[in-house]
Amino acid sequence: xxxxxxxxxxxxxxxxxxxxxxxxxxxxxxxxxxxxxxxxxxxxxxxxxxxxxxxxxxxxxxxxxxxxxxxxxxxxxxxxxxxxxxxxxxxxxxxxxxxxxxxxxxxxxxxxxxxxxxxxxxxxxxxxxxxxxxxxxxxxxxxxxxxxxxxxxxxxxxxxxxxxxxxxxxxxxxxxxxxxxxxxxxxxxxxxxxxxxxxxxxxxxxxxxxxxxxxxxxxxxxxxxxxxxxxxxxxxxxxxxxxxxxxxxxxxxxxxxxxxxxxxxxxxxxxxxxxxxxxxxxxxxxxxxxxxxxxxxxxxxxxxxxxxxxxxxxxxxxxxxxxxxxxxxxxxxxxxxxxxxxxxxxxxxxxxxxxxxxxxxxxxxxxxxxxxxxxxxxxxxxxxxxxxxxxx
Amino acid sequence: xxxxxxxxxxxxxxxxxxxxxxxxxxxxxxxxxxxxxxxxxxxxxxxxxxxxxxxxxxxxxxxxxxxxxxxxxxxxxxxxxxxxxxxxxxxxxxxxxxxxxxxxxxxxxxxxxxxxxxxxxxxxxxxxxxxxxxxxxxxxxxx
Numbered sequence: 360x361x362x363x364x365x366x367x368x369x370x371x372x373x374x375x376x377x378x379x380x381x382x383x384x385x386x387x388x389x390x391x392x393x394x395x396x397x398x399x400x401x402x403x404x405x406x407x408x409x410x411x412x413x414x415x416x417x418x419x420x421x422x423x424x425x426x427x428x429x430x431x432x433x434x435x436x437x438x439x440x441x442x443x444x445x446x447x448x449x450x451x452x453x454x455x456x457x458x459x460x461x462x463x464x465x466x467x468x469x470x471x472x473x474x475x476x477x478x479x480x481x482x483x484x485x486x487x488x489x490x491x492x493x494x495x496x497x498x499x500x501x502x503x504x505x506x507x508x509x510x511x512x513x514x515x516x517x518x519x520x521x522x523x524x525x526x527x528x529x530x531x532x533x534x535x536x537x538x539x540x541x542x543x544x545x546x547x548x549x550x551x552x553x554x555x556x557x558x559x560x561x562x563x564x565x566x567x568x569x570x571x572x573x574x575x576x577x578x579x580x581x582x583x584x585x586x587x588x589x590x591x592x593x594x595x596x597x598x599x600x601x602x603x604x605x606x607x608x609x610x611x612x613x614x615x616x617x618x619x620x621x622x623x624x625x626x627x628x629x630x631x632x633x634x635x636x637x638x639x640x641x642x643x644x645x646x647x648x649x650x651x652x653x654x655x656x657x658x659x660x661x662x663x664x665x666x667x668x669x670x671x672x673x674x675x676x677x678x679x680x681x682x683x684x685x686x687x688x689x690x691x692x693x694x695x696x697x698x699x700x701x702x703x704x705x706x707x708x709x710x711x712x713x714x715x716x717x718x719x720x721x722x723x724x725x726x727x728x729x730x731x732x733x734x735x736x737x738x739x740x741x742x743x744x745x746x747x748x749x750x751x
Numbered sequence: 752x753x754x755x756x757x758x759x760x761x762x763x764x765x766x767x768x769x770x771x772x773x774x775x776x777x778x779x780x781x782x783x784x785x786x787x788x789x790x791x792x793x794x795x796x797x798x799x800x801x802x803x804x805x806x807x808x809x810x811x812x813x814x815x816x817x818x819x820x821x822x823x824x825x826x827x828x829x830x831x832x833x834x835x836x837x838x839x840x841x842x843x844x845x846x847x848x849x850x851x852x853x854x855x856x857x858x859x860x861x862x863x864x865x866x867x868x869x870x871x872x873x874x875x876x877x878x879x880x881x882x883x884x885x886x887x888x889x890x891x892x893x894x
Contacts, residue, residue, distance in 0.1 A: 484885045493865040496884045498857060505817035512818070518799065520825045521790050592793065 379706065381590035382666045383699065385529050386676060390698070392533045393677040394684040394691055397540060400485050401685060415546060433545040437553035444557065448568040455575060455584055463584040468515040471531060471586070475507040478534040514586065521591050528588050532670050536677035540685070547682050548727065554675060555723035562717040573715040585669060592665040666706070672718040676702075679726045686734060689741065693733040697725040787836050789827045797836065800826065804842040811849060816857070819850035 418432030454463055480503050487494060513519050513527040542550070561567035576583045676698050683690040701722025709716050744750040788794030795803060807822040826843045829836045869876045877883055884890075 481890065484881065484890050488882045488885065491882065493868065494861065494881045495864045495879045496881050497879070498861045498864070499881045501814060501857065505815055508815055509817050509821055518795055518803070520788070520821065521793060523821060523824070 378590065378666055379703070382588075382668055382706070383702065385525060385588060385590075386668070386673060386702065387695075387699070389529050389532045389536065389673045390677050390680045390695060392529075393536045393540065393681040396482065396486075396533070396537050397681045397684045400482075400489060415542060418546075429545045430549070433543075433549035436546045437550045440550060441553050441557050444554075445561075445568065448561065448572075451584070452568045452571050452575070455572060460584070464515065467584070467586065468511050471514040471527075472507055472511045474531050474534055475510040475527075476503065478538055479503065479506065479530070482534060482537060525588065525591075528586060528670060529673070531586065532588075532673035532677060536674045536681060539674065539678045540681035544682070544685075547678065551675060551679055551723050552727060555720040558717040558719040562715060569717075570715070587667050587669050588673065589667045590665045666709075668718060672722075675719060676722060676726075679723060679730070683726075683730050687738065689738060690730050690733045693729040693737065694726045697729040698722045701725045785828065785832065785835055787829050787839055788825055794825075797839075800829075800836070801838045801842075804829075804839045804846075808842040808846050808849075811846060816850045816853035819846040819853070822846040823850065 415436055418435050424432070451463075483499075483503070486492075487499075509523075510527045510530070513524045514531075540547070558569075561569040562573075564570065572583060679698065680691055680694050683694040701724070702718065704721050705716060705718050741750070786792055786794060787797055787800040794800075804822060804826060807818055807825075811819040811822065823830065823843055823846055826839055829839045829843050830847070833840070863871070864876075864879070867876075872879070
């Protein structure tokens, strides 16, 4: 095993691909699973009228309303939802400011349990029902119990197997995203755009709650209390990495949290949606690094600071793709490419600006634009080509 | 031998010359540079691992065989190298045994239930099968 033992990293390209893949893979897996669930479980796309949650509190869409009514109703719904998210995020900032660490951590564990047990159970029952799988209730409850409790451990404990924690975070993202795809159609699209704008405001404005949170976390050298997906750090120089890991450990552990809204049937979480760099916290201990290393660390994709993506980003990307899947698979492909492109652009901006950036706006805007372009123009074109046997 | 410390995911850089000891034999014997967890240097130290392994093992008795399986997965290097980490190995091996026993019992029951079906169980089958239970309790359907 003498690969790369003596040769130092000569360019950023050696590890950039690995870092990007580390974040693109879980996002793709999440989106793919949501599309799969949507295709398997949704035989009747127009039957979502009886679904109630906080996102439909102001207005419930029915099939008989005019488009203008639906649009207005969707605006009202999104307004209510974004207001609820803002209040909850400010509450989170307040609690973090008052250092209620245990409470936030307990709350995060509790919401993970609710999502995994409640939503996970309901979705598995839907799947069992759909496929008429002859499993008995005793086995099912044991499996569900196991799954949820280990998931709570994975999310709650700070030093757990990286792969299993990542897997459970992706599963939580999938479950919440599937739940959100059951909202009425117009509400979903307007909500996505509204959340993209909210994310932009919350992370970049000086008064935005997410920016306050990131600044507090950086000044205190703590981890942000939220369900955040952290890609596995790429090991470049082992001794320094071990030092870093141990050094980070001694501060307060990851105390995660989510923002919970009161939903009528089930609860959903809203996590932070900011990418952040943990490199500034750690750079001071490695002043003797060689130039390529410092350069890499400087752009935030360095060995210690793995890329972090909030779980809310996973969820809303998957909601967009899931909703596109309800129309046709062609829109799914278009939206998937748009979202991945947006994520790439966001990561590039991250390397340029080196501060926490909102991951939602670029991807969601591209995704929404591509969805409507595909639906209105591309589909007509492809159908005409196929029916005239020009292109299949 | 050096692979002991390299049991990791394929997307990791293999630049893992963590052991500054060039002699592989003594590294096995000393076991100071072989990481007990599957995450390698990103995982736990040896002292913390003993604590974790013990806690996972004990919690697994609360009908949590998946936790035992996670225990075995997480401390996979301990299982692979039979002479390192004697304390951790104790718990991990017992977790593995517990997991196999529990899983075989559960599998036997589940297979009997699904394959036997109505012929074996009679009308009780319909009462126990999950989709009927869900219908009765109103669990299916999120709306």
